[in-house]
Amino acid sequence: MAAGLLLLSGCATQQVVTKPVVVQAPPRVVVVADPQVAELLAYQNSLRLMTPSELTKAQLDVAKLDHAPHNTIRRAMLQASVRASGDLARAQALLDTVAQASSKEAQLLAPLAQVLSGQYGELQRQNDTIDKLNSQLREAQRRNDLLNEKLEGLKNIERSLSVRPGAASGGQK
Template identity: 70%
Template sequence: MMTRISLAAMAACALLLGACAAKPPVQTPVLVQTPPRVVVVADPQLTELLAYQSALRLMTPSELVKAQLDLAKADHAPHNTLRRAMLQAALRGPGDLARAQASLEPLATATGKDAQLLAPLAQLLGSQYAELRRQEESIDKLNTQLRDAQRRIDLLNEKLEALKNIERSLSVRPAAGAPK
């Protein structure tokens, strides 16, 4: 009988210990919001224009001039207008960014099918060229201020040297009351 009682006691103890054990914490599910998926169908014309823009960055000045001559022979289709603007901006001569930006303005508001497809790219490039123009104007302004400051420094240095020369040329006078 002892064994039955001890087995029953052990089983009761095991049940009591199991009931006293800590319950695992309940985890609340975390909802992660994923951004909506955007499916972009790349237009071959846009892909080609972006590749052309990348190629322009790697061209030497002589290659840019050759590309300009080749593009001058092309028609005035919207994608060629974009190419001309990209090439004009890559040349970076005086006024080139302004001309590139001006050539993109009609394309940004055009109504043709090809032009409407290219309008967002034209607007993006136009805003980038405008920002580049603002940066170049700021750089020119700062360079002008630097040249003016350097001229003032040079002028002040010349005056200082002249004063030093005058000081050196003066003979040393004996102090008052000193024996002659």
């Protein structure tokens, strides 16, 4: 019996060994960007920080450059940053020429041109929606003003009717 207790006590003190769970992080994907793409992305970022006068100066500078695909993308980025009427459409047209060109440089820059063209198209759709909503708002405000004028007219009529003609002559009876 003592031996049995000794055996049981030995089992009770046995520790359960658990293996640590190893969590593996997903593999990191390192993309080595073409230096031209990196430079164009930096240029796009710098455009966002420019004032209107700096954008005008940049337009003059870009106009002097040749028509290489990377310069065409610069022109498109600048055109989209100015945001005057029709500029997004012109920027898309410039990007489409790069996306469809067959030169080696153009083929390397085509994915960037396609992404930018898609973004500019989406911006154009948003601008169109904003214009439509602003037009609807102006129309609603115009209708509201007309209804307020009619309401004021009705209030004036009601005020003129609330003065009882019999109340003024009530003492003469």
